[in-house]
Amino acid sequence: MSSHARPAAEPAPVILEMAGIFKIYGSGAAEVRALDGVDLAIRAGEFVAVMGPSGSGKSTCMNILGCLDVPTAGSYRFHGVDVSALHRDELALLRRHYMGFVFQSFNLLPRVHALGNVELPLVYQGVRPAARRARALAALEAVHLGDRAGAVPSQLSGGQQQRVAIARALVTEPSLLLADEPTGNLDTATAGDIMSLLESLRRERRITIVMVTHEPDIAAHAERVLQFVDGRLVRDGPPA
Numbered sequence: 313m314s315s316h317a318r319p320a321a322e323p324a325p326v327i328l329e330m331a332g333i334f335k336i337y338g339s340g341a342a343e344v345r346a347l348d349g350v351d352l353a354i355r356a357g358e359f360v361a362v363m364g365p366s367g368s369g370k371s372t373c374m375n376i377l378g379c380l381d382v383p384t385a386g387s388y389r390f391h392g393v394d395v396s397a398l399h400r401d402e403l404a405l406l407r408r409h410y411m412g413f414v415f416q417s418f419n420l421l422p423r424v425h426a427l428g429n430v431e432l433p434l435v436y437q438g439v440r441p442a443a444r445r446a447r448a449l450a451a452l453e454a455v456h457l458g459d460r461a462g463a464v465p466s467q468l469s470g471g472q473q474q475r476v477a478i479a480r481a482l483v484t485e486p487s488l489l490l491a492d493e494p495t496g497n498l499d500t501a502t503a504g505d506i507m508s509l510l511e512s513l514r515r516e517r518r519i520t521i522v523m524v525t526h527e528p529d530i531a532a533h534a535e536r537v538l539q540f541v542d543g544r545l546v547r548d549g550p551p552a
Contacts, residue, residue, distance in 0.1 A: 327487065327520060328354040328377060333386035335372050335543075346372040347383070348543035356487070357518045359511070361531035361551070364540035371492070373540065374524050378411055378490045379403040391487070408436055412481030416493035418473045420465045420480075426452060427461040430480045437484065451479035455509060471502035475509065482513065491523040495530055507533040528552065 335347040347369045354360055364370040375381035376388055379395055382403075388395045390406065398406065407413075412433075420429045427448050434444035452458050455475040465473050474494060481489055491510070495503035511533060514521050523534065531537050532551045539547035 324355040324357050326353045327356045327391050328352070328522075329387075329389045330373075330376070331387045331389075333373075333376065333383045333388060335369075335376065335381070336384040345543045347376070350386070350543075350545050352538070352545060352548075354520060354522065356520055357514070358536060359514050359521045359534045360523070361534035361537045362522060362524045362540065363526070363528075363531055363537060367542075368540040369543040370524050370538075370540045372543075373538075374490060374492060374522065377488075377522060378413065379407050408433070409484065410487050412484060412486040412489045414474070414477050414481050414489065414491040414494045416496035418465070418470075418477045418497075420473055420476060422465050425462050425464050426457060426468070426476045426479075429465075429476055430483050433480060433484050447483055448479070451483040452476070454482065454513065455479045469502070470498050471505060474498065474502075474506055478506075478509065478513070482517070482519070485517075487520060489519050489521045491521065493524055493526070495525070495527070503527075503530065 330350050330352040333347050333350040334345065337344045337346060350373065362370045362374060372381065376383055379390070383396060386396070391410070395403070395406070421432070427445070430448040430451050431444045434447060439447070449458060449461060452461055455478050457472060457475050457479065460468060460472060465476070468476065495506055498506060507530060510521060513519065525531050534551060537547070537549065537551050538545055
């Protein structure tokens with residue numbers, strides 16, 4: 313090996329790890345296995361798309377990754393912590409400090425201006441007013457909406473509302489961003505803009521993104537695609 317050759321870069325650490333995850337509803341003849349023995353590892357900084365038909369288990373998987381639901385059996389570790397063993401209040405703290413969420417329907421408060429919507433997670437964290445205002449403005453600047461801080465959602469386009477939602481998700485500086493159909497209510501051009509924004513934010517902040525989508529062209533923006541069928545992870549690889 314040449315004396316000038318660089319050593320191979322260390323792989324990023326695994327921050328999400330599912331081992332033998334089951335989520336079962338009902339019993340006997342009425343039993344439904346929403347997740348059926350899922351093993352999954354995601355490294356820091358990855359951009360992962362989750363796909364599958366309705367009822368495939370992708371949303372259940374996202375809910376468990378986001379600590380919004382708990383598995384029936386198996387282990388889920390987040391940053392090395394066995395989340396499966398945490399109490400409800402501990403799960404809420406984990407979500408509040410380490411995770412950001414983006415939804416298809418934006419979920420903005422309709423009578424609150426963009427700045428106030430973005431500040432909201434910081435209110436729950438107990439951040440003082442001056443500091444949270446500064447951080448919320450910086451988050452809006454990061455999504456190119458600093459000049460619309462005083463606008464309420466009805467004064468913003470769908471794409472702008474989703475940018476506000478992304479700013480709100482990022483303002484706490486989470487290590488994980490979970491996006492559930494983030495382009496589902498947007499036209500094709502605006503959806504492309506939102507995906508470009510997510511890609512650039514991931515590169516700049518090294519945030520891990522896990523995104524549910526039905527659209528192959530949206531999934532193509534990710535580095536890795538997880539395909540679910542009948543509660544099982546049947547494909548894990550690069551976009552088709």
